[in-house]
Amino acid sequence: MQPKNEITTETRDAATLLRIKGDVTVFSEPFLKEAYLGATRQGANRILLVFDKESYINSGGIAVLIQILAEARKRSQVVGITGLSEHFKKIFNMVGITKFAKIYGSVEEGLSAMASAG
Amino acid sequence: MSEQETGANLSVSESRESIKILDERTLEIDLPNQFGYEQVAMECAASFAKLVGFVRERIDDLRTAVAEACLNAMEHGNKWRTDARVIVTMNFENGTFSVSVKDEGPGVVDLPEDPDIQKKLEQLEPARGLGIFLIRHLVDDVEFNKPAGEGNVLRMVLRMSY
Numbered sequence: 453m454q455p456k457n458e459i460t461t462e463t464r465d466a467a468t469l470l471r472i473k474g475d476v477t478v479f480s481e482p483f484l485k486e487a488y489l490g491a492t493r494q495g496a497n498r499i500l501l502v503f504d505k506e507s508y509i510n511s512g513g514i515a516v517l518i519q520i521l522a523e524a525r526k527r528s529q530v531v532g533i534t535g536l537s538e539h540f541k542k543i544f545n546m547v548g549i550t551k552f553a554k555i556y557g558s559v560e561e562g563l564s565a566m567a568s569a570g
Numbered sequence: 571m572s573e574q575e576t577g578a579n580l581s582v583s584e585s586r587e588s589i590k591i592l593d594e595r596t597l598e599i600d601l602p603n604q605f606g607y608e609q610v611a612m613e614c615a616a617s618f619a620k621l622v623g624f625v626r627e628r629i630d631d632l633r634t635a636v637a638e639a640c641l642n643a644m645e646h647g648n649k650w651r652t653d654a655r656v657i658v659t660m661n662f663e664n665g666t667f668s669v670s671v672k673d674e675g676p677g678v679v680d681l682p683e684d685p686d687i688q689k690k691l692e693q694l695e696p697a698r699g700l701g702i703f704l705i706r707h708l709v710d711d712v713e714f715n716k717p718a719g720e721g722n723v724l725r726m727v728l729r730m731s732y
């Protein structure tokens with residue numbers, strides 16, 4: 453049985469929020485890509501990924517996120533991240549993701565910062 | 571988390587993993603070679619580390635390192651063979667927590683170099699291949715051994731700081 457993600461999309465101010473429920477692993481790829489492409493089709497150019505602090509995230513899930521960031525980069529979209537535990541903030545920083553997507557302490561902080569970005 | 575979300579079937583009647591307490595300092599877990607069961611080893615290591623007094627931050631490091639080592643064994647060692655097993659042995663002694671993860675594979679030919687996030691974002695190298703990097707950066711020591719005819723063993727060590 454493969455894990456599934458439930459991803460809800462919400463537009464707030466000038467950004468699109470993708471709220472990700474469930475563990476983030478290699479099996480998250482179709483769910484994350486579908487949500488990202490759906491937001492892109494709707495014209496999103498600022499995307500805030502909202503993780504669940506309790507979720508298990510592994511290297512396969514981080515690789516999926518890198519693929520999303522690569523696609524966003526091609527389209528000149530700004531991507532932010534929030535909802536991570538301190539441990540996964542450290543991991544994302546270790547891998548280098550934070551050079552390309554800022555991590556925010558809360559949704560409100562992310563929205564505020566992204567509204568004034570670019 | 572539901573069983574469906576994790577992919578792990580942990581009900582007692584259908585459980586296919588086994589956990590043995592070899593002595594008060596040593597646990598051994600015999601896992602099926604199936605995605606999701608790495609979380610059994612991860613949670614077991616976290617509970618054991620908490621019991622012996624590790625702080626939350628180090629337990630989180632251990633959780634990720636153990637999960638990644640098990641996934642590495644399942645994918646690269648055992649090639650997702652459904653008849654293969656992953657044996658995880660953990661020991662705490664003299665302030666040192668060690669975890670060995672053994673698979674049945676032919677051996678890791680080349681260990682991956684540290685990832686280059688820029689190249690990954692430019693799609694010049696695969697997005698995957700982060701597991702060994704994470705393990706190396708989260709634990710105090712890591713070594714890869716291949717005992718004759720016995721598969722691969724990844725051994726990692728975390729030391730308790732007083």
